[in-house]
Amino acid sequence: MHLALELSENQFNLVSNLFSFAIAAMGAAFIFFILMRSQVGKKHQMALTLTSLVVAIAFYHYWRIFESWGDAFTYANGVYTATGAGFNEGYRYVDWLLTVPLLLAELVIVLKLAKSTTRSLLWRLIIAAIAMIVLGYPGEIAAADSTARTVWGVLSTIPFLYILYVLFVELGKSLGRQEAGIAKILDGLRYILLATWGIYPIAYMLPSLIDNEATAEVARQVGYSLGDVLAKPLFGLLVVAIAVIKTKADNGELEEAEPASA
Numbered sequence: 001m002h003l004a005l006e007l008s009e010n011q012f013n014l015v016s017n018l019f020s021f022a023i024a025a026m027g028a029a030f031i032f033f034i035l036m037r038s039q040v041g042k043k044h045q046m047a048l049t050l051t052s053l054v055v056a057i058a059f060y061h062y063w064r065i066f067e068s069w070g071d072a073f074t075y076a077n078g079v080y081t082a083t084g085a086g087f088n089e090g091y092r093y094v095d096w097l098l099t100v101p102l103l104l105a106e107l108v109i110v111l112k113l114a115k116s117t118t119r120s121l122l123w124r125l126i127i128a129a130i131a132m133i134v135l136g137y138p139g140e141i142a143a144a145d146s147t148a149r150t151v152w153g154v155l156s157t158i159p160f161l162y163i164l165y166v167l168f169v170e171l172g173k174s175l176g177r178q179e180a181g182i183a184k185i186l187d188g189l190r191y192i193l194l195a196t197w198g199i200y201p202i203a204y205m206l207p208s209l210i211d212n213e214a215t216a217e218v219a220r221q222v223g224y225s226l227g228d229v230l231a232k233p234l235f236g237l238l239v240v241a242i243a244v245i246k247t248k249a250d251n252g253e254l255e256e257a258e259p260a261s262a
């Protein structure tokens with residue numbers, strides 16, 4: 001972060017409050033997912049364990065992010081000036097390094113596809129996710145309008161597009177027969193995934209697109225935080241919904257088990 005950065009009170013508070021909101025959302029989601037674990041069949045509990053881990057990891061990181069944001073600025077005469085301590089963007093990337101593979105795993109696991117399909121999807125998605133994040137970080141900490149930022153951003157986009165291809169094209173083909181009601185949720189899940197994951201590269205580009213440094217910084221933090229709240233707790237809720245429906249189907253509690261056209 002630039003040393004001379006100055007934020008208005010409202011800008012500083014907007015970001016602070018959003019971080020605080022994320023802490024609350026992750027913490028509440030963790031409790032909910034843990035409680036829901038006993039409400040689904042044994043074979044679906046792994047997906048709920050994974051989504052609980054995701055929000056627990058994010059809860060911790062948002063705590064650190066919130067603290068780092070407070071330490072990065074000092075207040076005087078209505079203005080927050082960067083202290084030079086620097087806001088640590090690394091927490092986000094460490095968080096993603098752990099949570100993005102877990103999110104992909106929970107999605108693939110809850111679908112209960114053939115074992116070989118599951119294994120192949122998991123490996124490829126997880127390796128691509130790690131590549132995307134590792135390649136994005138050097139660009140994230142590079143100067144706003146530098147060539148490095150663009151080059152790393154483009155490199156990181158390659159595995160990102162591969163993940164989208166696997167999820168939308170390959171996964172779609174291998175879905176086969178899913179329980180009634182699942183097709184609709186899966187459709188929603190895909191759009192949520194596209195819409196929320198799409199926020200990240202856009203937030204990444206903001207410092208290059210917005211001239212005002214303070215506005216760009218605030219917009220980027222808002223983008224990443226909203227993305228995280230949608231991609232972790234909300235996504236997790238949909239995974240829970242899938243696990244609940246599958247449990248009902250396994251117990252023969254579903255009225256009409258029509259093959260889904262996913």
Ligand code: RET
Pocket residue numbers: 096099100103132133135136137152153154156157160197198200201204227228231232
């Ligand atoms: C980066 C760098 C620029 C290019 C691209 C990126 C994509 C990041 C994504 C992150 C997803 C994070 C999630 C976290 C949820 O918990 C790294 C910003 C494409 C897609 C889903």
